Each structure stands twice: as structure tokens, then as C-alpha cells.
Amino acid sequence: MNQTISFQLKSPYLIFLGDVTEMIYAKTGAGIAEWCPETVVGQLRMEGCKLDLGLPDMDIAQAIEAGARSLVIGVAPAGGSSGDTWVPLLNQAAAMGLDIVSGLHSDLADIPGLTENARKSGAALINVRRAPANIPVATGSKRRGRRLLTVGTDCAVGKKYSALALTAAMNARGVNATFRATGQTGIMIAGGGIPVDSVVSDFVSGAAEMISPENHPQHWDIIEGQGSLFNPSFSGVSLGLLHGSQPDALVICHDPLRSRVSTCPDYRPPSIGVCMELNLRCARITNPDAVCVGVCVNTSGLPVSERQEYLQTLSAEVNLPCVDPVLDGCDPIVDEILKRLGN
Amino acid sequence: MNQTISFQLKSPYLIFLGDVTEMIYAKTGAGIAEWCPETVVGQLRMEGCKLDLGLPDMDIAQAIEAGARSLVIGVAPAGGSSGDTWVPLLNQAAAMGLDIVSGLHSDLADIPGLTENARKSGAALINVRRAPANIPVATGSKRRGRRLLTVGTDCAVGKKYSALALTAAMNARGVNATFRATGQTGIMIAGGGIPVDSVVSDFVSGAAEMISPENHPQHWDIIEGQGSLFNPSFSGVSLGLLHGSQPDALVICHDPLRSRVSTCPDYRPPSIGVCMELNLRCARITNPDAVCVGVCVNTSGLPVSERQEYLQTLSAEVNLPCVDPVLDGCDPIVDEILKRLGN
Incomplete structure (x- = not known):
């Protein structure tokens, strides 16, 4: 780039x-x-x-x-x-x-x-809010390198934080991983990226392909998600980013206290299971092997005494590691990635 | 507007x-x-x-x-x-x-x-390729009036033509219906509209809400679809339009000779059944009552002798009226709309 x-x-x-x-x-x-x-x-x-x-x-x-x-x-x-x-x-x-x-x-x-x-x-x-010109239309062509995308049950549920925490955890374990920014703060942290929600809609998937270009087969791009397939204001951004990212792995981000969709008070966020199912269904259009490898929960709104139980119950329910990345870090999710997708 | x-x-x-x-x-x-x-x-x-x-x-x-x-x-x-x-x-x-x-x-x-x-x-x-300024972020709020959206197994499979033919057929039957344009030619025909693929991605659903505003409870907006959920280049446009339109009814548009996705030669278009299932799944996020009311097929590439048999076989398979709007018009689909959704 x-x-x-x-x-x-x-x-x-x-x-x-x-x-x-x-x-x-x-x-x-x-x-x-x-x-x-x-x-x-x-x-x-x-x-x-x-x-x-x-x-x-x-x-x-x-x-x-x-x-x-x-x-x-x-x-x-x-x-x-x-x-x-x-x-x-x-x-x-x-x-x-x-x-x-x-x-x-x-x-x-x-x-x-x-x-x-x-x-x-x-x-x-x-x-950094202004999208660059000359973003091409996405080709959908398969490219080398591994990619993980954080997706959410809504906007503002920790997708950027989780992607950063996952990148740090993978690098700490010796995995070659790069955070890929899709929003303004992420771009400033990474020193580069594309604000995908500012891109003309025909080019959103193309922007996602640019952000996470072909790379070494063992290299991981950890891509900052945007919006949610279940947020009626921004779902188009989310699907374009999902298809262009061609993720091998998805991590679901969730806020258990969010009772209404952020920009659409008539709507409730989906359950984590429902969110996972639709994201995987859509992701497999461009990467048939896409899997979900974990859930990042913002537990800061729960009583301290209930947080671990909440995460354990959820983990048993979805049969995946569930962490609060702020409190626990993302090591259990990195374990899952290495176990299921190798490196 | x-x-x-x-x-x-x-x-x-x-x-x-x-x-x-x-x-x-x-x-x-x-x-x-x-x-x-x-x-x-x-x-x-x-x-x-x-x-x-x-x-x-x-x-x-x-x-x-x-x-x-x-x-x-x-x-x-x-x-x-x-x-x-x-x-x-x-x-x-x-x-x-x-x-x-x-x-x-x-x-x-x-x-x-x-x-x-x-x-x-x-x-x-x-x-008319340039999107207007000041499009708001979508609210997802339910609005009065009925809406139909044409969706496709790919780009360029007759979504505009089908929407125009459906509008004409409904008006001929005494149903109050308005064609709503989302692309340049449609806008010139309708005299207004928004080129949704030129809208900044955050505002695609908002544009869809503007194009088909609140209306009389028995009035139908027939909205021109764009792209396809299965086209990796433009799926974000399609989902934003689907969520913002809040369609009561979907019509699937299909070209039986399209063996490769138009902008993505590595991909095959989905079957009509698969296309219907994912569009309904996503549509029901903003309109839980969304149903599919028919299929419009461009049969011009099939031998004349095979066209009717193709449509009949398909109709038995999906249990919905299947027409070539150019050859047959859309009356069977209008019948289905009136039967299932009344007026």
C-alpha cells in the first residue's frame, strides 16, 4: 500500500x-x-x-x-x-x-x-476519516496468508480492542500477526489503514481486500471489524468487510448489557449463537473454511463476582473460549486458533 | 424527497x-x-x-x-x-x-x-451517478406502506426490468404501486431516486429508507435491487439496500446461463433456493414478515422450445410463480402478492 x-x-x-x-x-x-x-x-x-x-x-x-x-x-x-x-x-x-x-x-x-x-x-x-481514492472493486480472488476478523452483535462492543488484544497475544506467542485498521482510531494506532465506513459502497469489499493483502502463508492479519450484520444502519459495511476480508477465523464481540441496537432502539441485538451462525453463513461465501474461534465479551457492566461465571456458562454454551480481553487477555482464543488452524 | x-x-x-x-x-x-x-x-x-x-x-x-x-x-x-x-x-x-x-x-x-x-x-x-449529500444514517424504524424489493443471484440479471414490469402489472390490476430507482437508468426512467452504489457505505441503508418513505398502508413501493448478497464485490450494497427497504416481499431475479459471478470469475452464482433462503434470513432482521413471492428469469439464452418447461420445473421446485417478465409479464407474481399479502 x-x-x-x-x-x-x-x-x-x-x-x-x-x-x-x-x-x-x-x-x-x-x-x-x-x-x-x-x-x-x-x-x-x-x-x-x-x-x-x-x-x-x-x-x-x-x-x-x-x-x-x-x-x-x-x-x-x-x-x-x-x-x-x-x-x-x-x-x-x-x-x-x-x-x-x-x-x-x-x-x-x-x-x-x-x-x-x-x-x-x-x-x-x-x-483519517477520509477514504483514499482509487480503491478498486473487489475481485473475490483467493489470496495467501491467514486472516481473522472481529465481528459483533452490535456497533461499539469492542471489535477494535479485541483485534488489538488478539494481535498482541499472537505476537507474544511467536505468531507473526499484524493488526489491520478500518476506523479512525485504529488507523492512528496502526499508522495506516482505510476508514471503510467512509468508502463509497461499491468499493467496501475492495477496501477490505486492500487492507489485508496477500501475505506469507503463515502470517495472520487481524482485521478490525465495523458495525454488525444485525445493525440495520451499518450492516452493509459489515458484509462488505466480511466478504473482502475472506477470514479464516471469526471472533464474536459482545456487550451483555446492550439491550437495544445502538443506532436503532426498535431492535435488540442477537444472541451470540445467532450472530455466529449468520456471520459464518455469509463468510463462507468467500471462504468456505471460515470458522469461529472465540468470543470477546465486555464484562465491565457485570458485577465483578459474576464475570467469570458468565464467561464459563457462555463458553459451555457455544463450545468456544470466551474471554474479557481487558481482564483476561486473549490467550485461550490464540490456543483455539493454533489448535484448529495450526500455524 | x-x-x-x-x-x-x-x-x-x-x-x-x-x-x-x-x-x-x-x-x-x-x-x-x-x-x-x-x-x-x-x-x-x-x-x-x-x-x-x-x-x-x-x-x-x-x-x-x-x-x-x-x-x-x-x-x-x-x-x-x-x-x-x-x-x-x-x-x-x-x-x-x-x-x-x-x-x-x-x-x-x-x-x-x-x-x-x-x-x-x-x-x-x-x-445521476452522483449520490446526493445529506443522506441520514438509517433508523430501522418501521414505516407504513408495503414494499417489494427485487434481489438477484448476481448483478445484471434483470432486477431493474423486473421491478419496472412488476410496477406496470400491479398498476394495471388497480394496485397503487410506484417504481423506486436505485441506479442511473432507473433514475432517468423514474425521474428521481438515489444511485445507492455511489453512496458512502455508512449511509446505504439510510438511502434505501429515503427512496421508499412512509406511504399509504395499501401503497406498494417496488424497489430496484442492486448487486447480490452472493457477489463478493457488491454484497455490502445489497445488504444495506435489503435492510433499509424493509421489504414485505422479495422477487428473485436469475439468469440460468450465468455460470460465473459477473465481477468474480472464481465464483459460481447460487441456486435460486439458496439465494432465496439467505435473502429471507437477512430481510427478516428488519421485517420479520418478509416473504418471497416469485422468481423472474431471463430465459433469452435458452432455446425457445425449452423456456416454458424450464419455468414450470422451477416453479414446482420453489413452489412459487416463475416468469420471464419480458415474455410473460408478471401477472402470476401479482396474483401471488394479492393472495398472500392482500391489498
Whole structure:
């Protein structure tokens, strides 16, 4: 993949936290600090910022001195800020040659002065929500390499986290595995990828084929899922990603407290068994050998005393390892992968 | 639906055939002439054009005199022409106040002089391949009115033709039915619609909800399907359209001679039974009462002597009316709809 057809971000990063006051608006920055701390030199906090990612505080000059090549906007402009207060610092960073990386809905080019400052210094303005041009139509052709896709009973049930945790667990076991990003935070963590929900619908499967290209037969791509086949708003994205990924293995992600589908309150999420059955049915159209290898559950909403019992009961029911990746890691699922699919 | 969020074309049309020499490049013009002759004043053929849609030949002044409000490009610029030879006539039409309607891949604004001529006369340049902005995310909420969606064992198996033929047959029987267009030719025939395969993937189901909005409880929307759940290139479009349409009824479209999936030669199309089963399984996520009411087969590739036997055998197999809509019309399917879903 090259820059004309997908994002390749320049690390190390300076994470910009602006003047945001609540952690909920800093999911991107927090994800980067958690999953790729080695790509981060520090955090830049403006006056009034109440967050702390536990990184060294730096201004722009210090960050450049420390090797930073990109300023990554790690927060959404909410929680008290319109983002207007950020303009001088973003301009300073661009003028001093840092690429500006954003996952905001608004366009970096609309920030007064930013385009001009970036042009003069040679810095790039990169919006990771914007899909690259020239994505081809999917061919469906079989390609070498193994692939795992995280799928869900709904949106926002831990598909990105699970893919990252699985990648880490596989690498720790000596399996050659690469996280493949399909959403904005994942792209910043991975340093590349395609925001598939921003791709024109005819090219979603093609984007999935690009994200996880042919590879060494024993190499695993661990692909971040999007949406759910059972979410009436986004199911098309999910099926295109499923067919283009041609996964050998699926991991189901689930939130046991989710009583309504996130964007569609008239709907209930499916059971894990039903979710597994339809995903396998559809996956086997492009990979007849697709199997399900485990379930990742976000148990944070359950009483601590009930979590292990919930996972054990579920595991007996679906006859697969069921873990909370945050609490337990993904080793039991890696065992299942190695047992059933070898390496 | 209004102009800011979807296409509304101004009829009557003058159909522009350029200097194209082969009928295969005039599918759009031929479709309009077949399905909505009442919206057409005539055809404009340049020197060298070898086509004839059986419409009155007119120049631009004559067409305007006859009431034309739009020039519709009814051909693709192939079959000997690059389209460059069309430039003077398109400019003349725009200068004289005709909207220019195009389904070409290239942008009308790239035709030298056209934007300026259209601006001066107040004419619009409309590319029906371009999806409108401001399509909302689908809600999945149940809405009044009945809906039928044509789905297929592959792309290009007659989903548009079948939807048009079903609409005509229902109206002829006194059922209030409206054809809903999801592709460029369909949009030109209907005078409006959304090209769903050009919509950003997150909004495909939302586009489907817009195309077939709430309506009178006895009114039928007959929605043009796109792609196929079994086509690995475009299945995401198909599922988004299926979920957003919330169809009460599905009609399967099939080409018995299609041995390979159109864009994916490594794949074979599914049997009609398998196609029906997966489409119903997925449709019932947003409409638990969805049923299949018939099969439309393109029998043109079969020997004439075998066509009726093929349809009869198939009908016994799937226990549903099976027709070739071109040869037989869709009356048996309308009977099935009225029998099973009443009106």
C-alpha cells in the first residue's frame, strides 16, 4: 500500500489533547497511548485541559527535539471546547513541519491558516476519516496468508480492542500477526489503514481486500471489524468487510448489557449463537473454511463476582473460549486458533 | 424527497443518442423509450448515428418547441465515439435552457464551456451517478406502506426490468404501486431516486429508507435491487439496500446461463433456493414478515422450445410463480402478492 491509496502516518507522534476536560472525548489519544506507546514522544495539553495520558508533557519545539514527526489530534472538540482555541497551536505545529493528523468530522483545510503553513513547511494535513481514492472493486480472488476478523452483535462492543488484544497475544506467542485498521482510531494506532465506513459502497469489499493483502502463508492479519450484520444502519459495511476480508477465523464481540441496537432502539441485538451462525453463513461465501474461534465479551457492566461465571456458562454454551480481553487477555482464543488452524 | 437530497429530473426529455453506432451502448435511452415514452418528446441523432429508438427525430430548437425541459444523454460514449464530438450540441442545449442529464462516469462540468452556458441560461447539469449529500444514517424504524424489493443471484440479471414490469402489472390490476430507482437508468426512467452504489457505505441503508418513505398502508413501493448478497464485490450494497427497504416481499431475479459471478470469475452464482433462503434470513432482521413471492428469469439464452418447461420445473421446485417478465409479464407474481399479502 502506498500513500496515494491509503494512509501511512509518520511516527513518532505528539498527542494533542487541547483543552478538553473529560476522558470520554479522548478515546483516540488514550487508544494510541495504550496500544503503541513506543510511537509517542509526549502529550501537549493546553491550559484548562484536565486529562493526563501519563505521557511526558511537551510543547511543539520540545516534541520536535524529541523526534516527533506528526501532531495527532487525540481528542474530539467537545467537552467544553469548540476547537477554536486550538487554532494557534495547530498552525504553529504545521509551520514547524509536523504533519497534522485528525480524525475530526470537520476538514483540517477549513482551519484558518493551516493549509498555508503546512504548504510552506512541507507538512501534510491528513484526515483519517477520509477514504483514499482509487480503491478498486473487489475481485473475490483467493489470496495467501491467514486472516481473522472481529465481528459483533452490535456497533461499539469492542471489535477494535479485541483485534488489538488478539494481535498482541499472537505476537507474544511467536505468531507473526499484524493488526489491520478500518476506523479512525485504529488507523492512528496502526499508522495506516482505510476508514471503510467512509468508502463509497461499491468499493467496501475492495477496501477490505486492500487492507489485508496477500501475505506469507503463515502470517495472520487481524482485521478490525465495523458495525454488525444485525445493525440495520451499518450492516452493509459489515458484509462488505466480511466478504473482502475472506477470514479464516471469526471472533464474536459482545456487550451483555446492550439491550437495544445502538443506532436503532426498535431492535435488540442477537444472541451470540445467532450472530455466529449468520456471520459464518455469509463468510463462507468467500471462504468456505471460515470458522469461529472465540468470543470477546465486555464484562465491565457485570458485577465483578459474576464475570467469570458468565464467561464459563457462555463458553459451555457455544463450545468456544470466551474471554474479557481487558481482564483476561486473549490467550485461550490464540490456543483455539493454533489448535484448529495450526500455524 | 426534495432536490437537495435526491434527484428530481424535469420532463419531458429529449434523448440524445450522439453518434453511437451500436445498441449495446444505448441501454439508458432504450430503457427510457420503453418504460416512459410519455415523458419523451423525441430523439436527437448526430451524423453517423446508427440507432433508432423509434422516436421523432428533432434538433434542439424543435425539442424545446415540443416542450422538452431536459436533454438526457441516452448513450455511453463508446462504440466509435469518444464523446468529444458531442460538445457543441450539448453546449447549444445548455445555452438554450435545457437541463443536461448524464449517467456518464465523467463529470459534465469537465465538458468545455458547459458550466458557463448552463449558468447563463439557468439550466442544471445533473449527473445521476452522483449520490446526493445529506443522506441520514438509517433508523430501522418501521414505516407504513408495503414494499417489494427485487434481489438477484448476481448483478445484471434483470432486477431493474423486473421491478419496472412488476410496477406496470400491479398498476394495471388497480394496485397503487410506484417504481423506486436505485441506479442511473432507473433514475432517468423514474425521474428521481438515489444511485445507492455511489453512496458512502455508512449511509446505504439510510438511502434505501429515503427512496421508499412512509406511504399509504395499501401503497406498494417496488424497489430496484442492486448487486447480490452472493457477489463478493457488491454484497455490502445489497445488504444495506435489503435492510433499509424493509421489504414485505422479495422477487428473485436469475439468469440460468450465468455460470460465473459477473465481477468474480472464481465464483459460481447460487441456486435460486439458496439465494432465496439467505435473502429471507437477512430481510427478516428488519421485517420479520418478509416473504418471497416469485422468481423472474431471463430465459433469452435458452432455446425457445425449452423456456416454458424450464419455468414450470422451477416453479414446482420453489413452489412459487416463475416468469420471464419480458415474455410473460408478471401477472402470476401479482396474483401471488394479492393472495398472500392482500391489498
